[in-house]
Amino acid sequence: MTAPAIVLVADGPDDPAVATTLQAIARGLQGARKDLRIHLARLEGVKPPLQKVIASLVAEDVAEAVLVPLDLVSAADHAEELDTFHHSPDIHVVVSRPVGPASELLNILDERVREALHRGGALEIDGLVLGAPAGADVRGNSLLARRARQWSTHHRLPVQLAVDEGDGRVTAAAVASLRAQGRRHIAVGSLFLTPTPAYQSHAQAALRAGAIAVTAPLGDSDHLRHLILARYAFGAMELLDGIPTQLSVEDLDGEES
Incomplete structure (x- = not known):
């Protein structure tokens, strides 16, 4: 079985400069990890919508995907839409923790x-x-x-x-x-x-x-890619065993210190 796809999920306005930055992040990650399928999805009615991105993965016979919220300020919570959107039963989707305010x-x-x-x-x-x-x-x-x-x-x-x-x-x-x-x-x-x-x-x-x-917005960087891949790895572990990966406050303290 191939590795789960990564779907980078971002909110924010339908703005060309925002879209350009997000696309650069997705391209940078794809360039660093050519072995993974990297997709970008947007929330709040902005294209490309999450449901359409997941549908395209199903059409490509992708069986698993990890959604990684590109949220730099929340440590655990994510948009309710990520839990409630409807998708095909032919794909198993999990949501990772947001990127969050990591020390990196x-x-x-x-x-x-x-x-x-x-x-x-x-x-x-x-x-x-x-x-x-x-x-x-x-x-x-x-x-x-x-x-x-x-x-x-x-x-x-x-x-x-x-x-x-x-x-x-x-x-x-x-x-x-x-x-x-x-x-x-x-x-x-x-x-x-x-x-x-x-x-x-x-x-x-x-x-x-x-x-x-x-400073300019953070945009694409090696540090951000490493954080995204770390969140993806935890989500992929949940796909393996079917049990949500829960971190205690102590675990988060150690990881984020």
């Missing part, structure tokens, strides 16, 4: 910060904002706070966490808070996967508030 994402943020500083001609920073979209589950919010502390410890700089509702206000407030502490060279790390309107609002608000650099 800080490595991508470091790269993006360096790129943003280079673009702006900046030489140093004295404060950081970790910006992320709202909508995380309880565990995800806890991990986001931990990532901010880890980033602060790693760089020995104050880090403000900004979980933004999509209008940029929380990001602007985080920058303002650091400026009130006397910080004048503030960079904003954006834990956004694609350039959604929420990301654009977050980035513009940060610059208006006085940040000297704002």
